[in-house]
Each structure stands twice: as structure tokens, then as C-alpha cells.
Amino acid sequence: xxxxxxxxxxxxxxxxxxxxxxxxxxxxxxxxxxxxxxxxxxxxxxxxxxxxxxxxxxxxxxxxxxxxxxxxxxxxxxxxxxxxxxxxxxxxxxxxxxxxxxxxxxxxxxxxxxxxxxxxxxxxxxxxxxxxxxxxxxxxxxxxxxxxxxxxxxxxxxxxxxxxxxxxxxxxxxxxxxxxxxxxxxxxxxxxxxxxxxxxxxxxxxxxxxxxxxxxxxxxxxxxxxxxxxxxxxxxxxxxxxxxxxxxxxxxxxxxxxxxxxxxxxxxxxxxxxxxxxxxxxxxxxxxxxxxxxxxxxxxxxxxxxxxxxxxxxxxxxxxxxxxxxxxxxxxxxxxx
Amino acid sequence: xxxxxxxxxxxxxxxxxxxxxxxxxxxxxxxxxxxxxxxxxxxxxxxxxxxxxxxxxxxxxxxxxxxxxxxxxxxxxxxxxxxxxxxxxxxxxxxxxxxxxxxxxxxxxxxxxxxxxxxxxxxxxxxxxxxxxxxxxxxxxxxxxxxxxxxxxxxxxxxxxxxxxxxxxxxxxxxxxxxxxxxxxxxxxxxxxxxxxxxxxxxxxxxxxxxxxxxxxxxxxxxxxxxxxxxxxxxxxxxxxxxxxxxxxxxxxxxxxxxxxxxxxxxxxxxxxxxxxxxxxxxxxxxxxxxxxxxxxxxxxxxxxxxxxxxxxxxxxxxxxx
Numbered sequence: 067x068x069x070x071x072x073x074x075x076x077x078x079x080x081x082x083x084x085x086x087x088x089x090x091x092x093x094x095x096x097x098x099x100x101x102x103x104x105x106x107x108x109x110x111x112x113x114x115x116x117x118x119x120x121x122x123x124x125x126x127x128x129x130x131x132x133x134x135x136x137x138x139x140x141x142x143x144x145x146x147x148x149x150x151x152x153x154x155x156x157x158x159x160x161x162x163x164x165x166x167x168x169x170x171x172x173x174x175x176x177x178x179x180x181x182x183x184x185x186x187x188x189x190x191x192x193x194x195x196x197x198x199x200x201x202x203x204x205x206x207x208x209x210x211x212x213x214x215x216x217x218x219x220x221x222x223x224x225x226x227x228x229x230x231x232x233x234x235x236x237x238x239x240x241x242x243x244x245x246x247x248x249x250x251x252x253x254x255x256x257x258x259x260x261x262x263x264x265x266x267x268x269x270x271x272x273x274x275x276x277x278x279x280x281x282x283x284x285x286x287x288x289x290x291x292x293x294x295x296x297x298x299x300x301x302x303x304x305x306x307x308x309x310x311x312x313x314x315x316x317x318x319x320x321x322x323x324x325x326x327x328x329x330x331x332x333x334x335x336x337x338x339x340x341x342x343x344x345x346x347x348x349x350x351x352x353x354x355x356x357x358x359x360x361x362x363x364x365x366x367x368x369x370x371x372x373x374x375x376x377x378x379x380x381x382x383x384x385x386x387x388x389x390x391x392x393x394x395x396x397x398x399x400x401x402x403x
Numbered sequence: 404x405x406x407x408x409x410x411x412x413x414x415x416x417x418x419x420x421x422x423x424x425x426x427x428x429x430x431x432x433x434x435x436x437x438x439x440x441x442x443x444x445x446x447x448x449x450x451x452x453x454x455x456x457x458x459x460x461x462x463x464x465x466x467x468x469x470x471x472x473x474x475x476x477x478x479x480x481x482x483x484x485x486x487x488x489x490x491x492x493x494x495x496x497x498x499x500x501x502x503x504x505x506x507x508x509x510x511x512x513x514x515x516x517x518x519x520x521x522x523x524x525x526x527x528x529x530x531x532x533x534x535x536x537x538x539x540x541x542x543x544x545x546x547x548x549x550x551x552x553x554x555x556x557x558x559x560x561x562x563x564x565x566x567x568x569x570x571x572x573x574x575x576x577x578x579x580x581x582x583x584x585x586x587x588x589x590x591x592x593x594x595x596x597x598x599x600x601x602x603x604x605x606x607x608x609x610x611x612x613x614x615x616x617x618x619x620x621x622x623x624x625x626x627x628x629x630x631x632x633x634x635x636x637x638x639x640x641x642x643x644x645x646x647x648x649x650x651x652x653x654x655x656x657x658x659x660x661x662x663x664x665x666x667x668x669x670x671x672x673x674x675x676x677x678x679x680x681x682x683x684x685x686x687x688x689x690x691x692x693x694x695x696x697x698x699x700x701x702x703x704x705x706x707x708x709x710x711x712x713x714x715x716x717x718x719x720x721x722x723x724x725x
Contacts, residue, residue: 138524138558145528172518180504182497183720241723
């Protein structure tokens with residue numbers, strides 16, 4: 067199986083779906099490589115290079131460079147989804163939802179319900195997120211709990227190149243609005259990815275490691291932090307299960323609860339701020355549905371309740387570490403009842 | 404008068420239908436039969452009808468919180484609308500939308516929109532879909548003078564010009580954004596002039612004059628269908644009711660309120676002009692009036708008779724699959 071990057075896996079998914087369905091269009095800043103400049107076409111592919119090469123195959127009518135105008139990007143994509151296209155809108159950094167939130171929150175998320183279940187809005191909003199590039203407080207956030215809170219949206223967060231391709235293909239084929247979030251630190255990660263098309267259903271968690279002592283649930287880059295922590299724990303004689311929900315809406319509660327019935331101990335690793343977070347939601351679900359299974363308090367390992375700092379020393383302290391996950395796991399191992 | 408008798412009858416009948424619908428909704432609301440918030444279109448009928456007379460069923464419109472007139476002009480069923488406003492199961496949106504969210508995609512009606520300035524970006528998306536599919540269909544964004552100060556419409560207008568989309572922006576300038584006067588709220592005091600700065604044809608017309616609106620829209624539609632890009636129409640009109648049903652309108656003088664219906668009624672003006680030109684007779688107008696009244700009576704009666712949604716529908720229709 068070919069080894070390709072997370073970035074290339076996304077590019078492959080976009081290309082395959084654009085070949086399959088002429089209704090798929092890409093809308094965003096620099097997605098076709100910039101327009102109206104003095105350089106060459108199609109050498110850029112957006113700030114992360116994800117869409118490089120697509121305008122060469124599909125043309126500027128389907129790979130549409132826009133001004134920096136997020137309300138119009140998302141709103142136009144939403145209106146086009148309502149009227150028969152299958153747009154993939156690129157928001158660049160997820161932090162920019164601040165300047166287009168109405169089109170997501172009050173418009174596209176609610177159309178199907180408000181209009182009596184009579185419409186489809188097959189829209190994908192792609193955005194990158196997460197800390198680790200010293201990009202400061204307005205380019206580093208994890209806002210998936212915002213989207214997860216909103217009925218009508220689906221929220222998908224891949225952690226590997228394999229999942230990135232299969233989940234993006236599913237997102238494009240899906241008839242509901244999907245917020246597809248890509249962690250900035252994962253674009254260069256490589257992994258085995260089949261060259262043919264495949265779709266990974268939403269709401270199906272991936273169990274990356276099986277262990278009987280403690281369950282660790284993690285998303286995106288934190289999956290890799292959790293896997294490293296699991297290695298460290300194994301060297302101390304503690305076996306961890308690592309679960310990546312892959313989508314937070316819908317959320318695969320059953321896979322988490324099944325694991326908990328064996329381990330009785332839960333650590334949730336979430337790079338976002340802790341208040342009303344996905345970590346809090348998972349903790350609430352477990353407390354409600356699996357109280358009898360719990361042998362110890364649920365532990366959340368999250369960023370602090372602060373904006374993301376700039377200075378590398380501070381940013382490193384902000385991001386949950388494998389050591390913090392190990393400490394939380396050892397803490398819950400110390401409880402009995 | 405460049406319209407056929409058939410078209411004149413259709414224009415009058417649609418304006419009349421909007422007026423009767425709105426005045427009935429006003430009465431039913433006052434009697435406590437309609438829940439929620441309602442914003443009435445009376446006084447602005449010439450705009451919706453003058454614009455939508457140029458549209459086919461597969462052209463799109465996006466609307467505002469004051470959307471009943473746009474829905475009727477675009478061909479939505481008035482009984483389905485009345486049931487929706489009453490919150491009944493057989494309403495156009497199953498009772499889940501209400502007055503501010505009536506939509507009918509089969510009629511090209513992309514929804515009333517309760518967010519001021521919410522609809523123009525969506526309409527630009529419908530225009531993009533039309534262009535991508537290589538049709539000559541157009542998409543029309545109705546917004547008010549209040550909405551015209553929102554950044555969303557500036558972004559939408561710029562995008563439509565940049566991508567040369569078949570979009571038409573219609574600003575219904577009724578003088579008030581909620582309770583704040585347009586000359587206070589629009590810094591340049593010239594909405595159409597400001598729109599021209601985006602790089603598209605922009606005109607201001609008397610929105611109480613059906614023929615003026617119809618003519619301006621004819622030029623805008625021809626331009627959009629030919630692939631030449633977007634246009635902008637500011638239609639100045641007078642809102643008969645308050646911002647919402649029940650609005651005490653303390654911000655308008657008694658004289659202004661009295662003058663509204665006396666001096667600025669687009670339906671009376673249409674009737675007078677068409678009668679004077681001898682294109683339609685009093686009897687023809689009266690016959691349309693009676694037919695419309697029968698329909699609205701029937702719609703209201705159906706709304707009273709019909710059942711509310713089943714509580715089991717509360718959680719359906721959020722997603723296509725989940």
C-alpha cells in the first residue's frame with residue numbers, strides 16, 4: 067500500500083470525488099493557487115498545498131479562488147449546496163469562523179429542520195486547526211466543541227492519512243453540512259493509504275490500541291500523544307486502550323462504553339479549552355450511562371482555560387503532553403472501589 | 404403600458420393576494436391565533452411582484468424576515484403558507500419554520516430569513532449553482548434598508564461582481580430598519596450609489612410604482628441571463644405596519660402613519676393608472692378582488708381547522724442521516 071502524507075490523502079480524496087461527481091466544486095482563498103497575480107497558476111494549492119494540482123485538471127469554474135471574504139465563501143457554498151451543487155468550502159484557519167459564523171450557525175445548519183425536512187445541504191467546510199506552530203491566539207484554536215454543539219452539523223476530525231481520505235470522501239458524499247477539521251501538525255504525517263476510493267462512515271470510532279487497564283479517548287493530534295503515552299504506560303505495566311472517535315457529531319458512544327466496561331477507568335485527552343468541551347461531553351455521557359462501570363473518577367487532560375500563547379515555551383506548556391496523559395492514567399489506576 | 408392584459412391581471416391579482424394575506428394575518432395575530440413574531444409586507448407589494456413577474460419557477464429568490472410577499476410573488480401556495488404561519492402540521496415547513504422561515508425549494512424560494520442580511524450570501528451561492536450548471540437561471544436577493552448596512556451584503560455583492568454571477572440585489576428601502584430611520588443609518592444617504600461602487604449597475608426606483616420596479620428588474624434580469632453579471636435595485640417604499648405585528652411605532656409621527664395608506668398605496672396607484680389607460684375595467688378588478696378574498700378566507704379557515712404537528716416530529720428532519 068502506498069505511503070502518502072495526510073496532505074496528499076486529502077488531495078486524493080478531493081480529486082477522486084471531483085472526477086466522480088461534476089457537482090463537486092471547491093471554494094476558498096488561494097485554492098486554485100491564487101488569481102490575478104504575476105506568477106504561475108496552480109503551483110500553490112492554498113496555504114497548506116492541499117488543493118495543488120486540482121485547478122489544472124478541473125479548471126477555475128470548479129476550483130474557485132475567492133477574495134478574503136469568509137461570510138461570502140461559506141454563505142455562497144451553503145446556497146450552492148441548497149440548490150444542487152456539492153461544494154467543499156475552505157475556511158483556511160478554523161479561527162476565522164468568527165467572521166462567518168452566522169452562515170454556519172443560523173443558516174446552513176438549520177435549513178433542513180426549519181424547512182420541514184424538505185431540503186438537502188451537502189456542504190463540506192474544511193478548516194485547519196490546532197496549536198504547535200507558534201501561530202498565536204487567532205490561528206491555533208480547536209473549536210470543534212462549538213460545532214459539535216449545533217444540531218444540523220456533522221463534525222469530523224481525522225488523525226491519520228488513512229482516515230483523512232476515507233472521512234473526506236464520506237463528507238463530500240454526505241447530504242448534510244459537515245465541518246471537516248484538519249490539525250495543522252498532521253499535514254506532513256505519512257501513512258498507508260489505498261489508492262482506490264473508500265468512505266469511512268461517521269460515528270464509528272477507531273480503536274488504535276487494546277489494553278485492559280485504562281481507556282484513553284483522544285482526537286486528532288492528541289491521538290498520537292495518547293499512543294505515545296500508552297507506550298510509556300506499558301513500560302510501567304499499565305495497558306491502555308486508545309480510542310479515536312473520529313467524529314464528534316455523531317459521536318460513537320458505544321465503543322467508548324464497551325471499552326469502559328472492561329477497564330473501568332477513563333482518561334480523555336483534548337487539545338481544546340476545557341469548559342463545555344468535547345472532553346466534558348464524553349465525561350458526561352460516561353457518567354450518565356456507565357456510572358456502575360467506573361472504578362475511578364474520570365480525568366480530562368486538556369489545554370488550560372486560556373487563549374493559545376505565542377512564545378514556544380508557553381505554547382509547549384499549553385498543549386497536553388504524553389507525560390500529562392501518563393500522570394492522569396497512573397492517577398486513575400491508584401483508585402479502587 | 405407595455406404589459407398585456409393577462410400580465411396586468413396577474414400583477415394585480417398577486418399584489419392583491421399579498422395584501423389580503425397580510426391583513427388577514429394581522430387580524431388573526433391580533434386575535435391571538437398566530438404564535439411568535441410576524442412582520443407584514445403591506446405597502447411593499449409592487450416590489451415583490453414587479454421583480455418576480457420576470458422570474459420562472461426555477462429562478463431563485465432569497466428573502467427576509469418580512470417574507471410573505473416574496474413567497475406569494477414567487478408562487479408559494481397561500482394555504483400552505485397560512486398553515487405554516489399558524490404552526491400547523493400541513494404548513495409548507497411542517498410547522499417547524501413559521502412566518503420567518505417559510506421556504507419552498509420547488510418554487511425557487513430559498514427561505515424567508517430571520518437574520519437581517521442573512522440571505523444575500525446564500526443567493527450568490529444559488530447564482531453560482533446556476534452558472535456552474537450553465538443555465539440562464541438567475542437568483543435574486545431581497546434585503547431591506549436595515550440589512551443593506553450588514554457586511555454580509557457587501558461581501559455578497561463583491562463576490563457576485565468578482566465571479567460575474569447572475570445575481571440581482573433588491574433593496575426594499577421602506578425608510579426604517581426596525582425603528583431607526585434610513586437617513587440616520589445609511590451614512591452616505593444613498594444606498595444605490597454605494598452599491599454602484601462595487602462595480603455593477605445600480606438604480607433607485609419608486610417601489611410603490613409597480614411599473615417602475617418591473618422596468619428596472621427587466622434590465623437587471625436581461626443582464627444576468629446574458630452572463631454579464633449582477634445588478635442592484637433600490638426600491639423606495641412605505642411600510643404600512645410596524646416592524647412587527649404589535650409594534651406601537653412611537654418612532655413614526657401620526658401624520659406619517661395616516662399618509663402611508665392614503666398617499667403611498669401601490670395597489671391603489673396601479674388600479675388608478677390601469678383604469679385610466681383603459682386596460683382593465685372596474686368589473687375586472689372587482690372580480691379579481693373577490694376571487695382573492697375567497698382564497699384567503701379558505702386559507703384562514705383551513706389554518707383554523709388543521710392539526711398541529713405531532714410531537715414525534717420534534718426530533719425528525721435535523722439531518723438526512725445521523
